[in-house]
Amino acid sequence: MRALTVAVLGVVLRSLASAEDAPAVVHTFPAPGAGGAVQIARAGRGEIWFPQPSSNSLARLNPDGTLTETRLPIDGSRPLAISRDDPDGGRIIFTEVGTNRIGVFDSSGDLTEYDIPTPASSPRGVAGFATIWFTEYDGNKIGRFQPDVPGSMVEFPIPTFASGPLGIALGPGAAPETTAVWFTENLANKIGRIDANGAITEFVIPTPDSGPTAIVRGFDGSQDVMYFTETRGNKIGKITGSGQITEYTIPTPSSSPGDIVFDESDPGVWFTERSTSKLAWLSVDGDFREFLLPGGARPEGLVLPVRQGLFRPAEVWYLDGTQRRVGRLSDTYLFAVGAGHFDTRDTVFEISNTSDEPRSARVGWPSAAVDLLIPGDETAEIMASAVPTSEGRNLYYVTGIRPEISDVPETRAWVVDESGPAGVRIELPLVSYWTIAALQPPLTQGGGEPQPSLTFPGRRRAGVRTSLVLAAIESEDDAVLRLELEAIEPGGDVVASLEVEVPPLGILALEQVLSDLGIFGDFDGHIRVKRISRSGLFWGVAEIYENDVLTRLMAPGSELEPEECTGGPARCRTRRTRVMTREAP
Numbered sequence: 125m126r127a128l129t130v131a132v133l134g135v136v137l138r139s140l141a142s143a144e145d146a147p148a149v150v151h152t153f154p155a156p157g158a159g160g161a162v163q164i165a166r167a168g169r170g171e172i173w174f175p176q177p178s179s180n181s182l183a184r185l186n187p188d189g190t191l192t193e194t195r196l197p198i199d200g201s202r203p204l205a206i207s208r209d210d211p212d213g214g215r216i217i218f219t220e221v222g223t224n225r226i227g228v229f230d231s232s233g234d235l236t237e238y239d240i241p242t243p244a245s246s247p248r249g250v251a252g253f254a255t256i257w258f259t260e261y262d263g264n265k266i267g268r269f270q271p272d273v274p275g276s277m278v279e280f281p282i283p284t285f286a287s288g289p290l291g292i293a294l295g296p297g298a299a300p301e302t303t304a305v306w307f308t309e310n311l312a313n314k315i316g317r318i319d320a321n322g323a324i325t326e327f328v329i330p331t332p333d334s335g336p337t338a339i340v341r342g343f344d345g346s347q348d349v350m351y352f353t354e355t356r357g358n359k360i361g362k363i364t365g366s367g368q369i370t371e372y373t374i375p376t377p378s379s380s381p382g383d384i385v386f387d388e389s390d391p392g393v394w395f396t397e398r399s400t401s402k403l404a405w406l407s408v409d410g411d412f413r414e415f416l417l418p419g420g421a422r423p424e425g426l427v428l429p430v431r432q433g434l435f436r437p438a439e440v441w442y443l444d445g446t447q448r449r450v451g452r453l454s455d456t457y458l459f460a461v462g463a464g465h466f467d468t469r470d471t472v473f474e475i476s477n478t479s480d481e482p483r484s485a486r487v488g489w490p491s492a493a494v495d496l497l498i499p500g501d502e503t504a505e506i507m508a509s510a511v512p513t514s515e516g517r518n519l520y521y522v523t524g525i526r527p528e529i530s531d532v533p534e535t536r537a538w539v540v541d542e543s544g545p546a547g548v549r550i551e552l553p554l555v556s557y558w559t560i561a562a563l564q565p566p567l568t569q570g571g572g573e574p575q576p577s578l579t580f581p582g583r584r585r586a587g588v589r590t591s592l593v594l595a596a597i598e599s600e601d602d603a604v605l606r607l608e609l610e611a612i613e614p615g616g617d618v619v620a621s622l623e624v625e626v627p628p629l630g631i632l633a634l635e636q637v638l639s640d641l642g643i644f645g646d647f648d649g650h651i652r653v654k655r656i657s658r659s660g661l662f663w664g665v666a667e668i669y670e671n672d673v674l675t676r677l678m679a680p681g682s683e684l685e686p687e688e689c690t691g692g693p694a695r696c697r698t699r700r701t702r703v704m705t706r707e708a709p
Contacts, residue, residue, distance in 0.1 A: 147456075147531045147532075148415055148453055148454065148455060148456070148529050148530065148531060149437075149453070149454050149455075149456050149556075149558050150417060150418055150451055150452065150453050150454075151189075151451070151452045151454070151558075152418075152419070152421075152444075152449045152450070152451045152452075153185060153189045153191065153449065153450045153451075153452075154191075154448065154449060155174065155176070155183060155185070155191065155443070155448050155449055155450045156176075156179065156448055157176030157177070157178045157179030157180075157181055157183065157193070157448070158174060158175075158176050158178075158183070158443055158444070158445045158448050158449070158450065159175065159176060159177040159178055159204075159445040163205040163206055163207055163249065163250070163291075163338070163383060163425055164206055164383075164425035164426065164427045164441070164443050165206045165207050165208045165216060165427060166208065166427045166428065166429045166430060166441075170186070170187040170429045170430055170432050171184050171185065171186055171187075171429075172184070172185040172427060172429060172441050172450065173185075173206055173208075173216055174206060174425060174443050174450065175203035175204055175205070175206050175218060176193065176203070177202040177203055177204060177221075177222075179193065179195070180195060180196050180198075180199055180200065180201050180202070180203075181193045181194055181195045181196060181203075182194050182196070182203055182206065182216070182218065182229075185441075185450055187429070187432065188565065194229075194233075194235075196220070196227070196235075197235070197237075198223050198237075200222040200223065201220040201221075201222050201223045201225070201227075202220060202221040202222030202223075203218050203219065203220055203221075203227070204218075204219050204220075204221045204247075204248060205218060205219045205247070205248055205249050205250050206218040206219075206250070207250050207251050207252070209228070209252045209253065209254070209256065215228060215229065215230050215231055216228070216229040217229075217250050217252055217256055218250060219247035219248060219249070219250050219258060220237065220247070221246055221247060221248070223237070224239065224240050224242075224243065224244060224245055224246075224247070225237045225238055225239055225240060225247075226238045226240065226247060226250065226256060226258055226267075226269075228256070228271050236271065238269060238271070238277065239277075240258075240260065240263070240267060240277070240279075241277060241279060242260060242263040242265060242279060244262055244263075245260035245261075245262055245263030245265065245267075246260060246261040246262035246263065247259065247260055247261070247267070248260075248261040248289070248290050248291075249289070249290055249291045249292040249307065249308075249338075250292065251292045251293050251294055251305070252294075253294060254270065255268060255269070255270050256268070256269055256270070256271065257292055257294075257305045257318075258292065259289035259290060259291070259292050259307055260279070260289065261288055261289060261290060261310075263279070264281065264282050264285065264286060264287055264288075264289070265279040265280060265281050265282060265289075266279070266280045266282065266289065266292070266305070266307060266316075266318050266324070267279045267280075268280070268322075278322070280318060280322045280324060282309065282316060282324060282326075283324060283326060284309060284312040284314060284326060286311055286312070287309035287310075287311055287312035287314065287316070288309060288310040288311030288312065289307050289308065289309055289310070289316065290307070290308045290309075290310045290336070290337050290338070291307060291308045291336070291337055291338035291339040291352065291353075292305060292306070292307040292308075292339065293305070293306055293307075293339050293340050293341055293350065294306075294341060295317075295339075295341040295348065295349075295350045295365075296341070296347070296348040296349070296350075296364075296365035297319060297365060298317070298319075298325070298365055298366065299365075300365075302319075303320075304317050304318060304319050304320075304365075305317070305318050305319075306318075306339055306341075306350045306363075307339065308336035308337055308338065308339050308352055309326070309336065310335055310336055310337060310355075312326075313328065313329050313331075313332065313333055313334055313335075313336070314326045314327060314328055314329060314336070315327045315329065315336060315339070315350070315352060315361070315363050315369070317367075325367070327363060327367045327369060329354065329357075329361060329369060329371075330369060330371060331354060331357040331359060331371060333356055333357070334354035334355075334356055334357030334359065334361070335354055335355035335356030335357060336352050336353065336354055336355075336361065337352070337353045337354075337355045337381070337382055337383075338352065338353050338382060338383045338384045338395075339351070339352040339353075339384070340352075340384050340385055340386050340393065341386060342362075342386035342391075342393060342408075343386075343388075343391060343408070344362060344408045345391070345408045345409075347364060347365070348365065349362050349363060349364050349365070350362070350363050351384055351386065351393045351406075352384065353381035353382060353383070353384050353395055354371070354381065355380050355381055355382060357371075358373065358374050358377060358378060358379055358380075358381070359371045359372060359373050359374060359381075360372045360374065360381065360384070360393065360395060360406050372406060372410055372412070374397070374404065374412065375412050375414065376397060376400050376402065376404075376414060378399055378400075379397035379398075379399055379400045379402065379404075380397065380398040380399035380400075381395045381396060381397055381398075381404075382395070382396040382397075382398050382423070382424050382425075382426075383395065383396050383423075383424060383425050383426040384396075384426065385426050385427060385428050385440075387405075387428060387527070387528070389431075389438065389528055390438070390526060390527050390528040391407070391408045392405050392406055392407040392408055392527060393405070393406050394426060394428065394440050395426065396423035396424060396425075396426050396442060397414070397423070398422050398423060398424060399422075401416060401417045401420055401421045401422065401423075402414045402415060402416055402417060402423075403415045403417060403423060403426070403440055403442060403453050405527045405529070407526075407527070413527055415453055415529070417442075417451060417453070419447070420447075421442075421444045421447065421449070421451060422444055422445075422446040422447065423442040423443070423444055423451070424442070424443050424444065424445050424446075425442065425443040426440065426441070426442050426443075427440075427441050427442075428440060428441075429441060433598040433599070433628075434490065434598060434628050434629055435457060435490075435521070435557065435597050435598045435629075435661075436557075436598060437454045437455035437456050437457060437529075437557055437558075438454065438455045438528040438529050439452050439453070439454040439455075439529075440452070440453045440454070440529060441453075453529060454529060454558070455523070455524070455528060455529040455530060456532065456556045456557050456558050457521040457522065457523050457532070457556065457557045458521060458522040458523075458532055458535055458554045458555070458556055459519065459520070459521050459554065459555055459556075459557070459560070459595065459597065459663055460473075460519070460520045460521070460522070460537045460552050460553075460554055461518065461519055461555075461593055461594070461595040461663050461664055461665050461679075462518060462539070462552060462593040462664075462665035462667055462677055463508055463517070463518060463519070463520045463537060463539065463552055464508060464516070464517055464518045464539075465507070465508040465509040465511075465514045465515060465516075465517065466515055466516045466517075467543075468541055468542040468543040469539065469540070469541045469542075469543075469674070470507050470508055470509050470539075470540050470542075471507065471508035471520070471537055471538070471539055471540070471552065472505060472506075472507055472508075472537065472538045472539075472540060472549070473487050473505065473506050473507075473508070473520070473522065473535060473536075473537050474503060474504075474505050474535070474536045474537070474538075475487075475496060475498060475503065475504050475505075475506070475522065475533050475534070475535050476498075476502075476503040476533060476534045476535075476536075477498040477499065477500055477501065477502055477503070477504075477533050477534075478501065478533075478534060479500055479501075480500040480501065481500055482497055482498065482499050482500060483497075483498050483500075483524070483531070483533050484496065484497050484498070484524065484525035484526065484530075485498065485504075485522060485523065485524060485525065485532065485533050485535075486522070486523045486524075486525055487506055487511060487520060487521075487522050488511045488512075488514075488520060488521070489517070489519065489520065489521060489629065490629070491513075492511060492512040492513050492514070493511065494506060494510060494511050494512075495525060498533060508520060517631075518593050518595065518631045518633055519595040519629070519631055520537075522535045522554070535554060536551065536554070537551070537552040537554060538550060538551050538552060539552050539674060539677065541673065541674050543673070544673045544674065545673075550674060550675070550676065550677055551677070552665075552677055553665060553677065553678075553679035555663055555679065557597070557661075560597055560661050560662075560663050561661055563576060563680075564576035564655065564660075564661050564662065576654075576655050577652055577653060577654040577655070578652070578653045578662075578664055578680050579612075579650050579651070579652045579653075579680075580592055580650060580651045580652075580653070580664070580666040580678070580680075581650055581651075581666055581668070581678065582611060582637065582638055582647060582648075582649055582650055582651040583647070583648055583668070584638045584643070584644075584645065584646060584647040584648075585646050585647075585648060586646075587670055587671045588668070588669070588670050589636075589638075589669050590637065590638075590651070590666050590667065590668060590669075591633070591634065591635050591636075591637065591666070591667040591669060592632075592633075592634045592637045592651055592653075592664060592665075592666055592667075593631065593632070593633050593634075593664055593665050593666075593667060594607070594626065594631070594632040594633075594653060594662055594663070594664035595629075595630075595631055595632075595662060595663055595664065596626040596627065596628055596629060596630045596631075596632075596660065596661075596662055597661040597662055597663055598628065598660065598661040599628050599657070599659055599660040599661070603628075603657065603659070603660075604625040604626060604627050604628075604630075604657070605625070605626045605627075605628075605630075605655065605657055605660035605662055606623065606624070606625050606626075606655070606656045606657035606660075607623070607624050607625075607626065607632070607653055607654065607655055607656065607657075607662070608621060608622070608623050608624075608653070608654045608656050609621065609622045609623075609624060609634075609637070609640075609641065609651060609652070609653055610622075610651070610652045610653075610654070611638065611641045611643055611647070611649060611650075611651060612649050612650045612651070612652055613647075613649040614648060614649050619643065619649075620641040620642050620643055621641070622640060622641055623656070626662070632664075637651060638651075651666075663680075664679075664680070665677050665678060665679045666678040666679075
């Protein structure tokens with residue numbers, strides 16, 4: 125089984141294979157000033173915010189990997205924890221341990237800093253929604269204020285002496301339909317709850333000296349609850365609004381769980397395992413899944429970004445302050461373009477499970493798919509015609525199932541045509557989402573960069589023709605993907621061009637692509653497809669027909685070998701056609 129190899133600053137691409145296994149993917153990005161953080165935050169459409177105490181700044185990482193730093197006005201501020209303060213992520217709030225302040229960036233990017241009354245309080249955690257709440261680790265208090273209300277800062281002493289409050293989050297109140305603020309008491313081995321009037325209730329954690337660190341609101345299938353990490357106890361805890369605590373032991377010993385976030389799309393919590401270089405997921409049913417990170421990572425803060433695009437895989441971002449990196453663990457999809465089910469043609473997907481445990485896979489597209497459970501060391505087959513409303517489709521994906529970030533079992537696909545010779549199956553190329561994204565990175569704002577292009581053989585000779593199939597894998601903000609098609613003669617001259625628009629998830633299937641370009645008769649040049657929209661990902665194959673029978677499928681990067689031209693004209697035995705994926709000059 126082949127695995128996708130990952131390196132710093134992206135994916136190390138391998139050659140395209142017709143049989144692919146797609147494990148979860150990790151990308152890392154340098155963050156020179158990053159440091160240990162209890163919390164990191166998301167804002168806007170996919171932006172990740174995190175503190176950089178060593179450079180006295182906050183950093184914003186865009187989905188394409190570009191980093192923007194905002195220095196704080198007072199040296200030695202030591203920003204540590206950061207969160208968002210509204211559903212759209214327009215306001216960013218953070219703690220300043222060095223200057224004993226809470227900082228607030230509004231949606232316009234203006235910074236206001238608020239002094240904490242207790243000196244040297246060491247603010248460690250922050251949360252809010254209009255009203256901002258924060259923990260004072262050394263001050264042993266919970267603070268609260270409203271940025272737009274002067275003089276609203278108030279502090280509430282915690283009943284237990286030197287409790288070491290760390291993480292903080294909004295959650296359910298003691299009574300139904302009420303809200304409270306919950307926090308961890310790292311040194312007192314307790315979970316605290318404070319109501320709007322400042323009344324604090326404390327709950328003792330069953331495991332002694334468990335070291336509760338981060339806390340988050342979640343849902344366990346029946347009610348709103350709070351999940352928290354037990355750094356020294358190596359457990360994930362869950363506490364209900366009434367104070368009932370359940371603990372789940374992490375499979376890897378001494379993992380030092382730190383930050384924790386709740387995933388609503390696939391109910392469960394993600395958390396960091398700092399000492400074992402892992403991110404892990406715990407379902408609401410108590411099932412664990414762990415993901416090993418590359419390069420000896422020591423993940424600290426954790427965040428789930430806003431999902432972008434129709435096909436963009438699920439992602440979990442983490443901060444590695446020790447190695448000064450931000451990492452992204454993500455799912456991936458395998459795409460089969462040129463697959464289909466119509467008339468006499470169908471596609472066979474063969475999905476193999478080479479592990480000992482059962483694995484799940486999904487075949488189809490977002491609005492219609494079929495789920496498969498594949499026993500250990502077995503192979504399952506499914507036809508495209510078995511996927512609901514599959515008639516006439518040319519784009520399919522294969523994904524793993526649960527958690528949302530999962531491995532895709534080894535997959536192969538064949539096109540079969542009942543009108544052709546009996547038993548003939550043509551293997552269809554598959555490609556992963558991140559391979560497509562790496563080949564065609566979206567342009568940054570302002571444009572001006574080379575546009576990605578694909579080049580395909582375009583044949584129009586007696587008995588041989590090319591049919592081009594393109595799929596709009598993704599486009600930002602549901603915009604259409606705009607492409608320019610060019611017919612290029614063997615000598616390099618562009619003899620015809622055509623602009624087309626393909627909607628998200630749309631297919632551009634040109635049965636007579638040369639006719640659409642206004643070219644008739646013999647043609648043995650190439651078709652170049654160039655993206656002219658600012659953003660969008662696409663992938664395609666060239667279908668080679670001989671005497672109206674599909675005999676070959678070609679993907680970017682593949683070659684038509686001379687010995688593979690069985691049944692074709694004599695010139696196939698003397699000519700090789702190279703199909704390239706490249707950045708246009």
